[in-house]
Amino acid sequence: MKKLIMLTMVLFAGYANAAHFPETFFGCPNDLRVHMNEQGEVWFNTKKVHVEKYNGNYLEASKDGVTVSLTRDGGRDFSASYSGKRGGNGVCQQISEYDYKHGESADRYSMNSNDYSRHHDHSNDYSRRDGRDDRTARACARKVAAVTGADEDRISVSDVSSSQAATIYMMSVPDADASWKCFVDRRGHVSDVEFGGAQG
Numbered sequence: 001m002k003k004l005i006m007l008t009m010v011l012f013a014g015y016a017n018a019a020h021f022p023e024t025f026f027g028c029p030n031d032l033r034v035h036m037n038e039q040g041e042v043w044f045n046t047k048k049v050h051v052e053k054y055n056g057n058y059l060e061a062s063k064d065g066v067t068v069s070l071t072r073d074g075g076r077d078f079s080a081s082y083s084g085k086r087g088g089n090g091v092c093q094q095i096s097e098y099d100y101k102h103g104e105s106a107d108r109y110s111m112n113s114n115d116y117s118r119h120h121d122h123s124n125d126y127s128r129r130d131g132r133d134d135r136t137a138r139a140c141a142r143k144v145a146a147v148t149g150a151d152e153d154r155i156s157v158s159d160v161s162s163s164q165a166a167t168i169y170m171m172s173v174p175d176a177d178a179s180w181k182c183f184v185d186r187r188g189h190v191s192d193v194e195f196g197g198a199q200g
Contacts, residue, residue, distance in 0.1 A: 020056075021078070025100040025189070026068070028082040028092035033100050034061070034068050036078065042068070046101075068092065096139040097189045139190045140169045140182035147193055148173055148180070166191065 026034040035043040042051050042061035049063040057072035065085040070078045080092035137157050145152035150173050158179055159170040169182040171193075178197025185191050 021059075022076055024070075024078050024080075025095050025097055026080045026092040027095040027099065028068060028080065029088065029090040030082075030084060032066065032068075032082065032092075033095070034080060034092060035100055036061075036070060042070075044068075093135075094188060095135060098139050098143055099135070102142070136167075136184055136188050136190070137169060140171055140184070140193070143190050143193050144171045144173060144180045144182060148176070150174060150176075170196065 141155040
């Protein structure tokens with residue numbers, strides 16, 4: 001009986017270690033950014049943290065009294081929740097790889113609807129202009145601004161189209177002869193930007 005229990009534990013551990021996890025980025029309360037790679041390794045704000053893999057659908061990452069629980073949502077994608085020191089907790093939201101790497105404040109991803117209304121100027125709200133994801137549109141604007149040197153606040157979405165491979169945000173840039181294309185993969189990550197007009 002003891003051998004059977006040990007064998008079950010070994011098989012369970014092997015399953016957890018061999019499970020495939022989708023690379024995902026989250027913004028959590030208190031300016032915490034989380035990155036999970038395909039091996040189930042996790043980083044908090046670019047620092048690798050301890051992970052407990054309970055199975056292929058659930059794991060917990062923790063450091064310095066902060067724990068992020070990552071749960072597979074019945075399919076391939078994961079969701080994340082946060083519990084911190086002194087009982088603080090909240091729900092994390094998926095963010096782009098660009099936001100994760102460039103230190104975009106995660107607090108704005110955890111606001112409730114009333115907080116959002118108080119903190120945002122809706123005249124520059126991408127989601128109200130084109131019906132697409134606001135965070136992704138902002139990530140596109142930020143990426144295009146980094147490449148062109150234009151003011152991010154003056155870059156806007158002019159059109160959005162989708163294909164099986166990617167979603168393309170057409171970004172209007174002041175004084176540009178044509179729109180810039182922002183390519184977004186199926187997980188909402190900005191993969192590339194390019195000028196839509198003639199080069200040179």
